[in-house]
Amino acid sequence: MKNNKVWEILRPYVMIGPAMIGIFLFVIYPMIYLLYLSFFKYNLLNSAMSKYIGFSNYIQIFSREDFYKSLLNTVIYTGGVVTLTMLISLLIAVWLSKRTRMNYIVQAGIFTPHIISIVSVSLVWLWMMEPNLGFLNYVLESLGLPPSQWLQSSKTALFSIIIVSVWHGIGYYVLILVAALQGISPNIYEAAALDNTSKFRVFHRITLPLISPQMFFILIIMTIGSFKVFDTVRIMTGGGPNNATNTLVYYIYGFRTTNIGYAAATGVVLMAIIGILTIIYFWLLSRKVHYQ
Amino acid sequence: MASIEFVNVTKEFEKKEIIKDLNLRIEDGKFTVLVGPSGCGKTTLLRMIAGIGPQTSGSVLLNGKDISNIAPGKRGVAMVFQNYAIYPTMSVRENIEFGLKNNKVNKIERKKLVESISEAVGLSEYLGRKPSTLSGGQRQRVALARAMVKQPSVFLMDEPLSNLDAKLRAQMRIDLIELHKKLGTTFVYVTHDQVEAMSMADTIVLMNQGLIQQEAPPEEIYHEPNNIFVAQFIGTPPMNIGELGVDGVRFGFRPESVTASTEPVESPFTLQGEVTTREMLGSETLYQIRYKETSFMIKSLIDKFSVNQKIHIGVNSDKLYFFADDGDRIHKDHIHYRDYFEALRGY
Numbered sequence: 001m002k003n004n005k006v007w008e009i010l011r012p013y014v015m016i017g018p019a020m021i022g023i024f025l026f027v028i029y030p031m032i033y034l035l036y037l038s039f040f041k042y043n044l045l046n047s048a049m050s051k052y053i054g055f056s057n058y059i060q061i062f063s064r065e066d067f068y069k070s071l072l073n074t075v076i077y078t079g080g081v082v083t084l085t086m087l088i089s090l091l092i093a094v095w096l097s098k099r100t101r102m103n104y105i106v107q108a109g110i111f112t113p114h115i116i117s118i119v120s121v122s123l124v125w126l127w128m129m130e131p132n133l134g135f136l137n138y139v140l141e142s143l144g145l146p147p148s149q150w151l152q153s154s155k156t157a158l159f160s161i162i163i164v165s166v167w168h169g170i171g172y173y174v175l176i177l178v179a180a181l182q183g184i185s186p187n188i189y190e191a192a193a194l195d196n197t198s199k200f201r202v203f204h205r206i207t208l209p210l211i212s213p214q215m216f217f218i219l220i221i222m223t224i225g226s227f228k229v230f231d232t233v234r235i236m237t238g239g240g241p242n243n244a245t246n247t248l249v250y251y252i253y254g255f256r257t258t259n260i261g262y263a264a265a266t267g268v269v270l271m272a273i274i275g276i277l278t279i280i281y282f283w284l285l286s287r288k289v290h291y292q
Numbered sequence: 293m294a295s296i297e298f299v300n301v302t303k304e305f306e307k308k309e310i311i312k313d314l315n316l317r318i319e320d321g322k323f324t325v326l327v328g329p330s331g332c333g334k335t336t337l338l339r340m341i342a343g344i345g346p347q348t349s350g351s352v353l354l355n356g357k358d359i360s361n362i363a364p365g366k367r368g369v370a371m372v373f374q375n376y377a378i379y380p381t382m383s384v385r386e387n388i389e390f391g392l393k394n395n396k397v398n399k400i401e402r403k404k405l406v407e408s409i410s411e412a413v414g415l416s417e418y419l420g421r422k423p424s425t426l427s428g429g430q431r432q433r434v435a436l437a438r439a440m441v442k443q444p445s446v447f448l449m450d451e452p453l454s455n456l457d458a459k460l461r462a463q464m465r466i467d468l469i470e471l472h473k474k475l476g477t478t479f480v481y482v483t484h485d486q487v488e489a490m491s492m493a494d495t496i497v498l499m500n501q502g503l504i505q506q507e508a509p510p511e512e513i514y515h516e517p518n519n520i521f522v523a524q525f526i527g528t529p530p531m532n533i534g535e536l537g538v539d540g541v542r543f544g545f546r547p548e549s550v551t552a553s554t555e556p557v558e559s560p561f562t563l564q565g566e567v568t569t570r571e572m573l574g575s576e577t578l579y580q581i582r583y584k585e586t587s588f589m590i591k592s593l594i595d596k597f598s599v600n601q602k603i604h605i606g607v608n609s610d611k612l613y614f615f616a617d618d619g620d621r622i623h624k625d626h627i628h629y630r631d632y633f634e635a636l637r638g639y
């Protein structure tokens with residue numbers, strides 16, 4: 001009887017135990033350890049020589065020019081990728097939302113880049129963006145447009161990386177939006193037609209609100225993902241030229257052998273920025289998102 | 293004010309003819325009710341009038357003019373959808389005034405209209421709510437209000453009361469009849485419910501499989517059905533049908549036009565049968581009577597017959613119907629009508 005009662009109380013904890021162990025080992029523990037490292041001047045050769053230095057790493061972060069440079073790059077990159085992806089995927093999704101065979105084929109085509117490794121994608125684009133022999137400049141020239149330096153100029157490098165990321169990710173978001181659009185009952189549009197609604201108003205007052213949960217999801221997921229951009233930068237530019245594409249994660253990566261404590265502190269700052277941004281999104285937009 | 297006319301209208305879905313060569317005139321200012329079994333094409337017909345599911349061939353005329361090229365929003369038509377189709381992301385108020393805003397009705401006028409309509413359908417307290425927080429019946433009333441507020445010249449309603457409870461439905465039925473009287477506009481009303489059809493209609497249009505079976509006022513549909521389908525569709529329980537055994541002709545009589553007694557009855561058509569089931573409905577009682585291999589339903593004010601009892605039933609000559617082998621009605625002026633009538637005496 002008594003045993004039974006104890007079991008009653010313990011049961012839920014036992015049930016979620018395995019999952020909690022996983023979360024603790026792979027999420028909580030690394031996070032705490034990251035936080036812990038950020039307070040040390042860490043010695044890689046002899047960890048016993050590591051020294052607790054309090055908030056010094058953080059003070060250093062906020063007083064260093066190159067941190068602000070990479071933060072700015074990351075913000076521009078994120079802004080560019082998020083805006084372009086949302087706009088283009090919305091346009092394509094509206095175009096593809098009619099259920100025809102042709103649209104299914106086009107949609108599969110647009111989705112394909114998403115299943116290719118970003119490393120391969122980056123390499124292919126690296127080659128296409130080569131200023132002298134690359135495909136892109138060939139196209140520009142045959143159209144009579146001036147060629148671009150793409151990745152090799154500090155003016156265009158970041159934008160070039162944005163293009164690649166958008167191209168790589170767009171199929172996935174088109175898929176989400178097409179599903180959302182197809183989920184809207186055609187009767188709603190018919191009712192709107194009977195209400196003498198203009199095309200623009202139908203889109204603005206009916207379509208957009210109805211897919212707002214998916215748009216919001218994309219916004220959050222993409223912002224978080226873009227803030228952590230790494231692979232494209234690593235492969236295509238290595239942060240250059242002249243730090244023009246140095247983003248936060250790549251910046252952290254740069255200190256992996258020289259200053260673990262400093263890298264850890266930057267990681268914590270990145271986490272905080274993403275957290276704050278997500279909260280702001282929820283705070284600003286939750287009233288505009290219509291869950292049914 | 294508008295009359296509607298279908299001229300040789302055909303509608304196909306994926307090469308399948310759903311409406312076949314339909315001709316129908318819906319009078320201006322009349323309350324017309326479309327009834328028929330599920331899938332017979334009632335909604336399809338309404339959608340053609342509204343312009344949201346255009347006909348494959350033929351033409352739909354509004355006030356004598358072909359409206360094929362007029363956008364749905366410019367036809368002066370409002371529709372209450374079978375599944376409401378209210379805008380899920382807008383509040384009740386926004387739903388109701390959306391059409392008015394699109395038509396640039398000014399703010400004061402809009403407010404006045406929305407308030408008087410929502411008062412009329414009993415939604416005043418819910419104006420600020422989102423549709424997802426309303427019950428099915430309340431949503432249906434939002435759909436009604438949204439259509440009413442536009443003051444259309446044609447009112448299309450696709451089973452607008454199907455989700456209301458019995459009491460509210462009876463109330464809304466009366467309200468709609470009054471609304472129709474007050475507005476004097478053309479109402480086209482779809483329903484499954486015979487009671488609704490009989491009580492509200494000026495004209496009933498009864499359809500089956502895309503074909504009009506009969507188009508007549510309720511009394512005529514009930515008393516003078518064109519064919520077996522109409523005879524059996526209207527009335528609960530449906531008309532009894534029996535084989536006459538001559539030329540494939542069938543005869544019929546309604547359960548409620550039977551005289552039943554334990555004593556033999558004086559009628560042109562009589563028989564003695566055994567009660568097999570008995571259902572007490574309140575003021576009336578429903579019996580199933582077995583006679584030879586067939587059975588007939590009868591409705592009687594007498595509730596004292598019991599199961600297995602043998603009783604006599606009789607039907608007067610003006611309550612008897614005859615149908616040819618193709619299901620069409622045989623009228624009194626038919627040359628063989630008397631023969632069939634005599635044949636029935638020996639049934």
Ligand SMILES: Nc1ncnc2c1ncn2[C@@H]1O[C@H](COP(=O)(O)OP(=O)(O)OP(=O)(O)O)[C@@H](O)[C@H]1O
Pocket residue numbers: 305306310328329330331332333334335336337374484
């Ligand atoms: N979009 C469509 N595509 C294919 N077939 C359709 C479509 N819409 C309707 N149909 C078919 O047309 C026929 C008539 O449909 P309709 O909706 O008009 O029936 P209804 O009389 O309104 O039935 P209910 O009383 O069940 O609402 C049905 O057989 C249906 O399957």
Ligand SMILES: [Mg+2]
Pocket residue numbers: 334335336374450
């Ligand atoms: Mg229907």
